[in-house]
Amino acid sequence: MxxxxxxxxxxxxxxxxxxxxxxxxxxxxxxxxxxxxxxxxxxxxxxxxxxxxxxxxxxxxxxxxxxxxxxxxxxxxxxxxxxxxxxxxxxxxxxxxxxxxxxxxxxxxxxxxxxxxxxxxxxxxxxxxxxxxxxxxxxxxxxxxxxxxxxxxxxxxxxxxxxxxxxxxxxxxxxxxxxxxxxxxxxxxxxxxxxxxxxxxVGNASKMNLVLQVMAGVTLAGLAEGMALADRAGLQQKDVMEIMELTSLACPLMIEKGKAIIEGGFPTHLPLQHMQKDLRLGMLMGDTLELPLPLTAATNEVFKHAKRLGYGEHDVSSVYIRTRF
Known part of the structure:
Protein backbone atom coordinates (compact mmCIF):
# COMPACT_ATOMS: atom_id res chain seq x y z
CA MET A 1 0.00 0.00 0.00
CA VAL A 202 -4.97 -5.08 11.78
CA GLY A 203 -1.41 -5.63 12.97
CA ASN A 204 0.22 -2.78 11.08
CA ALA A 205 -0.14 -0.32 13.96
CA SER A 206 1.31 -2.80 16.46
CA LYS A 207 4.26 -3.47 14.15
CA MET A 208 4.87 0.25 13.60
CA ASN A 209 4.75 0.91 17.34
CA LEU A 210 7.26 -1.85 18.08
CA VAL A 211 9.64 -0.57 15.37
CA LEU A 212 9.58 2.90 16.97
CA GLN A 213 9.96 1.47 20.49
CA VAL A 214 12.99 -0.58 19.44
CA MET A 215 14.59 2.59 18.06
CA ALA A 216 13.80 4.51 21.24
CA GLY A 217 15.06 1.74 23.55
CA VAL A 218 18.38 1.33 21.75
CA THR A 219 18.82 5.13 21.72
CA LEU A 220 18.15 5.42 25.45
CA ALA A 221 20.59 2.63 26.26
CA GLY A 222 23.24 4.45 24.22
CA LEU A 223 22.51 7.70 26.05
CA ALA A 224 22.75 5.97 29.44
CA GLU A 225 26.06 4.30 28.60
CA GLY A 226 27.47 7.55 27.23
CA MET A 227 26.53 9.46 30.38
CA ALA A 228 28.01 6.69 32.55
CA LEU A 229 31.21 6.80 30.49
CA ALA A 230 31.43 10.59 30.90
CA ASP A 231 31.01 10.28 34.66
CA ARG A 232 33.65 7.56 34.91
CA ALA A 233 36.04 9.67 32.79
CA GLY A 234 35.71 12.62 35.14
CA LEU A 235 33.64 14.77 32.78
CA GLN A 236 30.72 16.90 33.93
CA GLN A 237 27.48 15.43 32.63
CA LYS A 238 25.91 18.87 32.36
CA ASP A 239 28.74 19.82 30.01
CA VAL A 240 28.03 16.73 27.94
CA MET A 241 24.37 17.73 27.64
CA GLU A 242 25.18 21.35 26.84
CA ILE A 243 27.48 20.32 24.01
CA MET A 244 25.16 17.59 22.76
CA GLU A 245 22.30 20.07 22.43
CA LEU A 246 24.42 21.96 19.88
CA THR A 247 25.00 18.87 17.73
CA SER A 248 22.90 16.72 15.42
CA LEU A 249 22.31 14.34 18.35
CA ALA A 250 19.93 16.83 19.95
CA CYS A 251 16.31 15.68 20.03
CA PRO A 252 13.54 15.97 22.66
CA LEU A 253 14.01 12.38 23.85
CA MET A 254 17.77 12.68 24.38
CA ILE A 255 17.49 16.08 26.04
CA GLU A 256 14.62 15.10 28.36
CA LYS A 257 16.15 11.81 29.48
CA GLY A 258 19.66 13.28 29.72
CA LYS A 259 18.40 15.91 32.14
CA ALA A 260 16.56 13.23 34.12
CA ILE A 261 19.82 11.29 34.43
CA ILE A 262 21.63 14.35 35.75
CA GLU A 263 18.88 15.16 38.26
CA GLY A 264 18.74 11.53 39.37
CA GLY A 265 15.12 11.48 40.53
CA PHE A 266 13.68 9.50 37.59
CA PRO A 267 10.03 10.67 37.96
CA THR A 268 7.94 8.27 35.90
CA HIS A 269 6.90 9.55 32.49
CA LEU A 270 7.33 6.22 30.70
CA PRO A 271 7.84 3.19 32.99
CA LEU A 272 11.01 1.23 32.32
CA GLN A 273 9.09 -2.06 32.46
CA HIS A 274 6.88 -0.92 29.57
CA MET A 275 9.90 -0.21 27.41
CA GLN A 276 11.41 -3.60 28.27
CA LYS A 277 8.12 -5.28 27.35
CA ASP A 278 8.16 -3.57 23.95
CA LEU A 279 11.78 -4.54 23.36
CA ARG A 280 10.85 -8.15 24.09
CA LEU A 281 7.90 -7.98 21.70
CA GLY A 282 10.13 -6.37 19.07
CA MET A 283 12.56 -9.27 19.36
CA LEU A 284 9.69 -11.75 18.95
CA MET A 285 8.63 -9.92 15.79
CA GLY A 286 12.21 -10.16 14.51
CA ASP A 287 12.22 -13.89 15.23
CA THR A 288 8.98 -14.33 13.29
CA LEU A 289 10.49 -12.48 10.33
CA GLU A 290 13.85 -14.27 10.72
CA LEU A 291 15.61 -10.92 11.14
CA PRO A 292 18.58 -10.77 13.55
CA LEU A 293 18.30 -7.91 16.05
CA PRO A 294 21.58 -8.04 18.01
CA LEU A 295 21.44 -4.43 19.26
CA THR A 296 17.86 -4.89 20.42
CA ALA A 297 18.80 -8.13 22.19
CA ALA A 298 21.68 -6.46 24.02
CA THR A 299 19.50 -3.48 24.93
CA ASN A 300 16.78 -5.77 26.22
CA GLU A 301 19.28 -7.41 28.60
CA VAL A 302 20.30 -4.00 29.95
CA PHE A 303 16.67 -3.08 30.61
CA LYS A 304 15.95 -6.51 32.13
CA HIS A 305 18.82 -6.02 34.57
CA ALA A 306 17.59 -2.54 35.51
CA LYS A 307 14.12 -4.02 36.06
CA ARG A 308 15.61 -6.76 38.24
CA LEU A 309 17.34 -4.06 40.31
CA GLY A 310 13.90 -2.69 41.19
CA TYR A 311 13.56 0.13 38.67
CA GLY A 312 10.70 -1.35 36.64
CA GLU A 313 8.16 1.25 37.75
CA HIS A 314 10.62 4.15 37.56
CA ASP A 315 11.07 6.22 34.43
CA VAL A 316 12.82 4.61 31.50
CA SER A 317 15.79 6.95 32.08
CA SER A 318 16.60 4.95 35.24
CA VAL A 319 18.28 2.41 32.95
CA TYR A 320 21.29 4.66 33.62
CA ILE A 321 21.64 3.04 37.05
CA ARG A 322 22.34 -0.30 35.38
CA THR A 323 24.93 1.15 33.01
CA ARG A 324 26.73 3.09 35.72
CA PHE A 325 27.44 0.20 38.10
Whole structure:
Protein backbone atom coordinates (compact mmCIF):
# COMPACT_ATOMS: atom_id res chain seq x y z
CA MET A 1 0.00 0.00 0.00
CA UNK A 2 1.49 3.44 -0.91
CA UNK A 3 2.64 5.44 2.08
CA UNK A 4 0.42 8.36 1.13
CA UNK A 5 -2.59 6.08 1.53
CA UNK A 6 -1.29 4.37 4.67
CA UNK A 7 -0.85 7.70 6.45
CA UNK A 8 -4.08 9.25 5.20
CA UNK A 9 -6.45 11.01 7.54
CA UNK A 10 -10.13 11.85 7.00
CA UNK A 11 -10.72 15.06 5.08
CA UNK A 12 -13.33 16.53 7.38
CA UNK A 13 -13.77 19.16 10.05
CA UNK A 14 -13.94 17.40 13.40
CA UNK A 15 -15.32 18.89 16.57
CA UNK A 16 -13.23 18.61 19.71
CA UNK A 17 -14.13 16.28 22.56
CA UNK A 18 -14.98 17.66 26.00
CA UNK A 19 -11.47 18.40 27.27
CA UNK A 20 -12.32 18.12 30.95
CA UNK A 21 -13.15 14.47 30.44
CA UNK A 22 -10.81 13.14 27.82
CA UNK A 23 -7.68 15.02 28.87
CA UNK A 24 -8.06 14.07 32.52
CA UNK A 25 -8.55 10.44 31.62
CA UNK A 26 -5.74 10.20 29.13
CA UNK A 27 -3.39 11.75 31.69
CA UNK A 28 -3.82 8.59 33.75
CA UNK A 29 -2.09 6.46 31.14
CA UNK A 30 1.28 6.74 32.85
CA UNK A 31 -0.14 5.42 36.11
CA UNK A 32 -1.80 2.19 35.04
CA UNK A 33 -4.67 0.73 33.10
CA UNK A 34 -8.01 2.01 31.93
CA UNK A 35 -11.12 0.56 30.35
CA UNK A 36 -13.45 3.30 29.14
CA UNK A 37 -16.65 3.21 27.16
CA UNK A 38 -18.36 6.14 25.48
CA UNK A 39 -21.95 6.66 24.35
CA UNK A 40 -22.39 8.56 21.10
CA UNK A 41 -24.59 11.64 20.97
CA UNK A 42 -28.28 10.73 20.79
CA UNK A 43 -27.27 7.07 20.75
CA UNK A 44 -26.59 7.07 17.01
CA UNK A 45 -23.48 7.02 14.86
CA UNK A 46 -22.07 10.56 14.91
CA UNK A 47 -18.95 10.49 12.78
CA UNK A 48 -16.77 13.48 13.55
CA UNK A 49 -18.89 14.51 16.53
CA UNK A 50 -17.81 14.21 20.17
CA UNK A 51 -18.45 11.05 22.17
CA UNK A 52 -20.04 11.71 25.55
CA UNK A 53 -21.14 9.93 28.74
CA UNK A 54 -17.90 8.11 29.65
CA UNK A 55 -18.17 4.87 31.59
CA UNK A 56 -15.23 3.30 33.44
CA UNK A 57 -14.76 -0.25 34.66
CA UNK A 58 -12.15 -1.22 37.20
CA UNK A 59 -12.47 -4.52 39.08
CA UNK A 60 -12.09 -4.45 42.82
CA UNK A 61 -13.64 -5.78 46.00
CA UNK A 62 -17.16 -5.39 44.63
CA UNK A 63 -16.40 -7.21 41.39
CA UNK A 64 -17.72 -10.71 40.84
CA UNK A 65 -15.10 -11.50 38.19
CA UNK A 66 -12.36 -14.07 38.56
CA UNK A 67 -9.35 -12.27 40.13
CA UNK A 68 -7.06 -14.51 38.10
CA UNK A 69 -8.45 -12.98 34.91
CA UNK A 70 -8.47 -9.30 35.81
CA UNK A 71 -5.93 -7.40 37.95
CA UNK A 72 -7.07 -4.96 40.68
CA UNK A 73 -7.01 -1.32 39.54
CA UNK A 74 -8.23 2.00 40.89
CA UNK A 75 -11.36 3.68 39.52
CA UNK A 76 -11.63 6.80 41.69
CA UNK A 77 -9.77 9.16 39.37
CA UNK A 78 -11.93 8.15 36.40
CA UNK A 79 -15.12 8.66 38.40
CA UNK A 80 -13.87 12.06 39.60
CA UNK A 81 -13.28 12.96 35.95
CA UNK A 82 -16.94 12.31 35.19
CA UNK A 83 -17.13 8.60 34.40
CA UNK A 84 -19.79 6.21 35.66
CA UNK A 85 -18.38 3.16 37.41
CA UNK A 86 -19.44 -0.22 36.08
CA UNK A 87 -18.95 -3.68 37.58
CA UNK A 88 -17.33 -5.64 34.73
CA UNK A 89 -15.91 -5.17 31.22
CA UNK A 90 -19.05 -6.72 29.75
CA UNK A 91 -21.16 -4.11 31.57
CA UNK A 92 -19.20 -1.32 29.91
CA UNK A 93 -19.57 -2.96 26.49
CA UNK A 94 -23.31 -3.35 26.99
CA UNK A 95 -23.79 0.30 27.99
CA UNK A 96 -21.35 1.93 25.56
CA UNK A 97 -21.16 2.42 21.81
CA UNK A 98 -17.36 2.53 21.62
CA UNK A 99 -15.00 1.17 24.28
CA UNK A 100 -11.30 2.00 24.71
CA UNK A 101 -8.98 -0.44 26.49
CA UNK A 102 -5.44 0.36 27.64
CA UNK A 103 -3.99 -2.20 30.06
CA UNK A 104 -0.55 -3.41 31.04
CA UNK A 105 0.41 -6.11 28.51
CA UNK A 106 -0.85 -8.48 25.78
CA UNK A 107 -1.99 -11.20 28.20
CA UNK A 108 -4.12 -8.80 30.24
CA UNK A 109 -5.55 -7.39 27.01
CA UNK A 110 -6.63 -10.90 25.98
CA UNK A 111 -8.06 -11.57 29.45
CA UNK A 112 -10.23 -8.46 29.09
CA UNK A 113 -11.71 -9.86 25.89
CA UNK A 114 -11.85 -13.61 26.48
CA UNK A 115 -12.09 -13.78 30.29
CA UNK A 116 -15.07 -14.24 32.58
CA UNK A 117 -17.49 -11.28 32.21
CA UNK A 118 -15.25 -10.06 29.40
CA UNK A 119 -15.81 -8.05 26.26
CA UNK A 120 -17.14 -10.86 24.06
CA UNK A 121 -20.18 -11.50 26.23
CA UNK A 122 -21.83 -8.25 25.18
CA UNK A 123 -20.15 -7.56 21.84
CA UNK A 124 -22.56 -7.03 18.95
CA UNK A 125 -22.87 -5.37 15.54
CA UNK A 126 -23.56 -1.92 17.02
CA UNK A 127 -20.41 -1.91 19.20
CA UNK A 128 -16.88 -0.69 18.58
CA UNK A 129 -13.74 -1.79 20.46
CA UNK A 130 -10.47 0.16 20.46
CA UNK A 131 -7.39 -1.63 21.83
CA UNK A 132 -4.77 0.89 22.95
CA UNK A 133 -2.55 -1.54 24.88
CA UNK A 134 1.00 -1.95 23.60
CA UNK A 135 0.66 -5.44 22.09
CA UNK A 136 2.09 -7.62 19.33
CA UNK A 137 0.41 -8.06 15.95
CA UNK A 138 -0.60 -11.67 16.65
CA UNK A 139 -2.45 -10.74 19.85
CA UNK A 140 -4.20 -7.89 18.06
CA UNK A 141 -5.28 -10.19 15.24
CA UNK A 142 -6.65 -12.74 17.74
CA UNK A 143 -8.73 -10.03 19.41
CA UNK A 144 -9.86 -8.66 16.04
CA UNK A 145 -11.10 -12.07 14.91
CA UNK A 146 -13.06 -12.54 18.13
CA UNK A 147 -14.63 -9.07 17.96
CA UNK A 148 -15.54 -9.33 14.27
CA UNK A 149 -16.89 -12.84 14.90
CA UNK A 150 -19.52 -11.25 17.13
CA UNK A 151 -20.26 -8.61 14.51
CA UNK A 152 -18.40 -5.79 16.26
CA UNK A 153 -15.87 -3.32 14.85
CA UNK A 154 -12.25 -3.46 15.99
CA UNK A 155 -9.44 -0.91 15.88
CA UNK A 156 -5.95 -1.17 17.31
CA UNK A 157 -4.70 2.25 18.33
CA UNK A 158 -1.12 2.23 19.58
CA UNK A 159 0.20 5.29 21.37
CA UNK A 160 3.54 7.00 20.98
CA UNK A 161 4.32 9.38 23.82
CA UNK A 162 4.78 9.71 27.55
CA UNK A 163 2.70 10.75 30.55
CA UNK A 164 3.54 14.41 29.94
CA UNK A 165 2.41 14.21 26.33
CA UNK A 166 -0.78 12.46 27.42
CA UNK A 167 -1.52 15.29 29.86
CA UNK A 168 -0.82 17.85 27.15
CA UNK A 169 -2.90 15.99 24.55
CA UNK A 170 0.07 15.68 22.18
CA UNK A 171 0.34 11.91 21.77
CA UNK A 172 0.72 10.29 18.35
CA UNK A 173 -1.95 7.67 17.61
CA UNK A 174 -1.11 4.75 15.28
CA UNK A 175 -4.30 2.98 14.22
CA UNK A 176 -5.21 -0.02 12.08
CA UNK A 177 -8.34 -2.07 11.50
CA UNK A 178 -11.87 -0.85 10.83
CA UNK A 179 -11.64 2.45 8.96
CA UNK A 180 -15.16 3.56 9.89
CA UNK A 181 -14.34 3.10 13.58
CA UNK A 182 -11.15 5.12 13.07
CA UNK A 183 -13.26 7.93 11.62
CA UNK A 184 -15.80 7.71 14.45
CA UNK A 185 -13.03 7.98 17.06
CA UNK A 186 -11.46 11.12 15.65
CA UNK A 187 -12.87 13.45 18.31
CA UNK A 188 -11.38 11.25 21.05
CA UNK A 189 -8.07 10.91 19.22
CA UNK A 190 -7.88 14.69 18.83
CA UNK A 191 -8.32 15.10 22.58
CA UNK A 192 -5.54 12.57 23.22
CA UNK A 193 -3.01 13.49 20.56
CA UNK A 194 -1.81 15.90 17.93
CA UNK A 195 -1.81 13.36 15.09
CA UNK A 196 -3.54 10.08 14.30
CA UNK A 197 -2.51 7.82 11.42
CA UNK A 198 -4.47 5.03 9.78
CA UNK A 199 -2.10 2.24 8.73
CA UNK A 200 -4.43 -0.26 7.08
CA UNK A 201 -5.09 -3.83 8.19
CA VAL A 202 -4.97 -5.08 11.78
CA GLY A 203 -1.41 -5.63 12.97
CA ASN A 204 0.22 -2.78 11.08
CA ALA A 205 -0.14 -0.32 13.96
CA SER A 206 1.31 -2.80 16.46
CA LYS A 207 4.26 -3.47 14.15
CA MET A 208 4.87 0.25 13.60
CA ASN A 209 4.75 0.91 17.34
CA LEU A 210 7.26 -1.85 18.08
CA VAL A 211 9.64 -0.57 15.37
CA LEU A 212 9.58 2.90 16.97
CA GLN A 213 9.96 1.47 20.49
CA VAL A 214 12.99 -0.58 19.44
CA MET A 215 14.59 2.59 18.06
CA ALA A 216 13.80 4.51 21.24
CA GLY A 217 15.06 1.74 23.55
CA VAL A 218 18.38 1.33 21.75
CA THR A 219 18.82 5.13 21.72
CA LEU A 220 18.15 5.42 25.45
CA ALA A 221 20.59 2.63 26.26
CA GLY A 222 23.24 4.45 24.22
CA LEU A 223 22.51 7.70 26.05
CA ALA A 224 22.75 5.97 29.44
CA GLU A 225 26.06 4.30 28.60
CA GLY A 226 27.47 7.55 27.23
CA MET A 227 26.53 9.46 30.38
CA ALA A 228 28.01 6.69 32.55
CA LEU A 229 31.21 6.80 30.49
CA ALA A 230 31.43 10.59 30.90
CA ASP A 231 31.01 10.28 34.66
CA ARG A 232 33.65 7.56 34.91
CA ALA A 233 36.04 9.67 32.79
CA GLY A 234 35.71 12.62 35.14
CA LEU A 235 33.64 14.77 32.78
CA GLN A 236 30.72 16.90 33.93
CA GLN A 237 27.48 15.43 32.63
CA LYS A 238 25.91 18.87 32.36
CA ASP A 239 28.74 19.82 30.01
CA VAL A 240 28.03 16.73 27.94
CA MET A 241 24.37 17.73 27.64
CA GLU A 242 25.18 21.35 26.84
CA ILE A 243 27.48 20.32 24.01
CA MET A 244 25.16 17.59 22.76
CA GLU A 245 22.30 20.07 22.43
CA LEU A 246 24.42 21.96 19.88
CA THR A 247 25.00 18.87 17.73
CA SER A 248 22.90 16.72 15.42
CA LEU A 249 22.31 14.34 18.35
CA ALA A 250 19.93 16.83 19.95
CA CYS A 251 16.31 15.68 20.03
CA PRO A 252 13.54 15.97 22.66
CA LEU A 253 14.01 12.38 23.85
CA MET A 254 17.77 12.68 24.38
CA ILE A 255 17.49 16.08 26.04
CA GLU A 256 14.62 15.10 28.36
CA LYS A 257 16.15 11.81 29.48
CA GLY A 258 19.66 13.28 29.72
CA LYS A 259 18.40 15.91 32.14
CA ALA A 260 16.56 13.23 34.12
CA ILE A 261 19.82 11.29 34.43
CA ILE A 262 21.63 14.35 35.75
CA GLU A 263 18.88 15.16 38.26
CA GLY A 264 18.74 11.53 39.37
CA GLY A 265 15.12 11.48 40.53
CA PHE A 266 13.68 9.50 37.59
CA PRO A 267 10.03 10.67 37.96
CA THR A 268 7.94 8.27 35.90
CA HIS A 269 6.90 9.55 32.49
CA LEU A 270 7.33 6.22 30.70
CA PRO A 271 7.84 3.19 32.99
CA LEU A 272 11.01 1.23 32.32
CA GLN A 273 9.09 -2.06 32.46
CA HIS A 274 6.88 -0.92 29.57
CA MET A 275 9.90 -0.21 27.41
CA GLN A 276 11.41 -3.60 28.27
CA LYS A 277 8.12 -5.28 27.35
CA ASP A 278 8.16 -3.57 23.95
CA LEU A 279 11.78 -4.54 23.36
CA ARG A 280 10.85 -8.15 24.09
CA LEU A 281 7.90 -7.98 21.70
CA GLY A 282 10.13 -6.37 19.07
CA MET A 283 12.56 -9.27 19.36
CA LEU A 284 9.69 -11.75 18.95
CA MET A 285 8.63 -9.92 15.79
CA GLY A 286 12.21 -10.16 14.51
CA ASP A 287 12.22 -13.89 15.23
CA THR A 288 8.98 -14.33 13.29
CA LEU A 289 10.49 -12.48 10.33
CA GLU A 290 13.85 -14.27 10.72
CA LEU A 291 15.61 -10.92 11.14
CA PRO A 292 18.58 -10.77 13.55
CA LEU A 293 18.30 -7.91 16.05
CA PRO A 294 21.58 -8.04 18.01
CA LEU A 295 21.44 -4.43 19.26
CA THR A 296 17.86 -4.89 20.42
CA ALA A 297 18.80 -8.13 22.19
CA ALA A 298 21.68 -6.46 24.02
CA THR A 299 19.50 -3.48 24.93
CA ASN A 300 16.78 -5.77 26.22
CA GLU A 301 19.28 -7.41 28.60
CA VAL A 302 20.30 -4.00 29.95
CA PHE A 303 16.67 -3.08 30.61
CA LYS A 304 15.95 -6.51 32.13
CA HIS A 305 18.82 -6.02 34.57
CA ALA A 306 17.59 -2.54 35.51
CA LYS A 307 14.12 -4.02 36.06
CA ARG A 308 15.61 -6.76 38.24
CA LEU A 309 17.34 -4.06 40.31
CA GLY A 310 13.90 -2.69 41.19
CA TYR A 311 13.56 0.13 38.67
CA GLY A 312 10.70 -1.35 36.64
CA GLU A 313 8.16 1.25 37.75
CA HIS A 314 10.62 4.15 37.56
CA ASP A 315 11.07 6.22 34.43
CA VAL A 316 12.82 4.61 31.50
CA SER A 317 15.79 6.95 32.08
CA SER A 318 16.60 4.95 35.24
CA VAL A 319 18.28 2.41 32.95
CA TYR A 320 21.29 4.66 33.62
CA ILE A 321 21.64 3.04 37.05
CA ARG A 322 22.34 -0.30 35.38
CA THR A 323 24.93 1.15 33.01
CA ARG A 324 26.73 3.09 35.72
CA PHE A 325 27.44 0.20 38.10
Missing amino acids: PSCRMLSRPDQDILGSPSIRLRKMTSLRGHGACFLGFVEIDGVAARGRPLEEPLAWVPGARSSTDPACFPPLQCGDFVNAGAKEMMTPSDVIAAADITFSCVSDPQVAKNMVFGNCGVLQEMSADKGYVEMTGIDAETSQDIAEAISGRGGRYLEAQVQGSKVQAEEGTLVILAAGDRTLFDDCQSCFQAMGKNSFYLGE
